[in-house]
Amino acid sequence: MNQLSGIRLTFYGYRSILCFLLLSFSMVTHARTADPLPSWNSGPVKTAIVKFVKETTQKGGRHFIAPAKRIAVFDNDGTLWSEQPLYVQLAFALDRVKALSPRHPEWKDTEPFKSVLDGDLKAVMAGGERALLELVMASHAGMTTEEFAQIVKDWLAEAKHPKHNRRYTELVYQPMLELLAYLRGKGFKMYILSGGGIEFMRPWTEKVYGIPPEQVIGSSIKTKFEFQGGKPVLMRLPEVDFIDDKDGKPVAINKFIGHRPIAAFGNSDGDLQMLQWTTAGDGPRFGLLVHHTDDKRETAYDRQSSIGRLDKALDEAGQKGWTVVDMKKDWKRIFPLKKP
Known part of the structure; x- marks a missing residue:
């Protein structure tokens, strides 16, 4: 085999490999884009x-x-x-009430907090929107926006x-x-x-x-702009906005x-x-x-x-x-x- 024939063979070999790779890539791409909603x-x-x-x-x-x-x-x-x-955010509020309860001994005898601490979800829900709002206000306020996001x-x-x-x-x-x-x-x-x-x-x-x-x-x-330790923060307030x-x-x-x-x-x-x-x-x-x-x-x-x-x-x-x-x-x- 002369040198020119070798070069041609190598070229055709590379071209075949390249065509195969391009074809494979095309097939994979088509498979990925053919159905945008596979589920x-x-x-x-x-x-x-x-x-x-x-x-x-x-x-x-x-x-x-x-x-x-x-x-x-x-x-x-x-x-x-x-x-x-139940709504995920309500599950979050219930867990927050339990976590905060040591700071609020009065919750043991105050609804709807008492029912939360007793694990009586039916009684909590029976309290309606007013009870749920009270739980949210107690568990979502009193902290900065950054603190709440991290929680x-x-x-x-x-x-x-x-x-x-x-x-x-x-x-x-x-x-x-x-x-x-x-x-x-x-x-x-x-x-x-x-x-x-x-x-x-x-x-x-x-x-x-x-x-x-x-x-x-x-x-x-509602949130309120204020300074804490010389740093500006937004405080979350127990009021509906x-x-x-x-x-x-x-x-x-x-x-x-x-x-x-x-x-x-x-x-x-x-x-x-x-x-x-x-x-x-x-x-x-x-x-x-x-x-x-x-x-x-x-x-x-x-x-x-x-x-x-x-x-x-x-x-x-x-x-x-x-x-x-x-x-x-x-x-x-x-x-x-x-x-x-």
Whole structure:
């Protein structure tokens, strides 16, 4: 074999290897991008989501929406992560009351604190919104915003769900994580719009959902600027500032976002007004409700539940043409296999 033939053979060999690598890379890339929602079963729900995203992001299309107006809002509890048998933030408040009880001996004889310390959750819930608000005020105030954020992070690092025995941040819904990633990749800007506390969510939403603190909207208590040891701080006060639930959600959208979203995702009657406001706008709109129907892999509940009740919104979904996720039917997997 002469030198020229050797060079040609080497060239063709390298070219074959290069072609093989490119083909392999193409096949892998195609496999990764072919289905943006792999944890969603094929059917009307998945089809509706993909159709809406394609129509609103295809340049030159009749329903194209500019990236600046591709705003989607998501409820958190029951929509992005588990909310049964009780809201995660309520579980946090109960644990905080127990941790703080040595400083408050009077709580042993004062409701609703007595029931918390006795482990009587039924009695706590029987106290209604007033009792729950009192627990939140006692457990969430009296500290700086930085101190509260650290307390939340420390609690989430250790606390586990009573049924699944996993950390709460591991009980986010895998199909919804995929949906967030899908929309993000298509130029959507996502906001969390939750009845839960804004400063309870902000310390972890970016790591878990990819949604930064400035795109988290929630209920809040008042804060006060002051100095401690010559350092400026924000102190959390035991006073309600804003409740981001029900008709408060459209108000929050107008106040904090300034644009009507084109898509809204919820799971309960607390999200009804958010979906009404979003889908009443001009142009293409999308409303989706997560219906908890899977009692085996998660918890089945709707019209009669005291937590995350889905009643009026479920009826209106049929009238307005909103998409309803049947969790048992439409989701291949509920929770991530690994930590998000």
